[in-house]
Amino acid sequence: MNDFQLIEKEAVEQLKFPTEEVLTDKEDILQRKNDLDRALALGNLEHVKMKIYFEDDASKKMVETTVWGITNERVILKKGVVIPINRIHKII
Numbered sequence: 501m502n503d504f505q506l507i508e509k510e511a512v513e514q515l516k517f518p519t520e521e522v523l524t525d526k527e528d529i530l531q532r533k534n535d536l537d538r539a540l541a542l543g544n545l546e547h548v549k550m551k552i553y554f555e556d557d558a559s560k561k562m563v564e565t566t567v568w569g570i571t572n573e574r575v576i577l578k579k580g581v582v583i584p585i586n587r588i589h590k591i592i
Contacts, residue, residue, distance in 0.1 A: 501590065504553050504562040512563060512581050517554040521586040522555050535591040536570055543567040553589040560589070567591075 524530050542548035543566040552575065553562045563583075569576035575583045 501553055504560045507561050507563055509563050509565045509577055509581055512583060517584045517587050522589055532588060536575060537589050539567040542554050550571050551592045552583060554583050554587045
């Protein structure tokens with residue numbers, strides 16, 4: 501995960517996200533779903549910040565923030581900032 505650039509949560513709003521899935525392995529996709537569910541629980545119950553590794557149309561990035569909500573297609577951060585789930589590599 502060393503090739504990911506750390507950015508501020510507020511910068512995510514300015515990014516453009518392609519529609520393609522970044523993960524190819526079904527196990528990795530299932531693990532991402534489980535990690536997102538865990539991040540949501542930790543965010544809502546204990547306000548724990550998670551590291552979200554994702555990719556926009558330009559490069560790989562990482563943001564450290566609290567997950568406030570999850571839809572079928574997006575992760576919702578504070579102030580309505582969203583990241584498409586299919587662009588997320590990993591959540592730690």
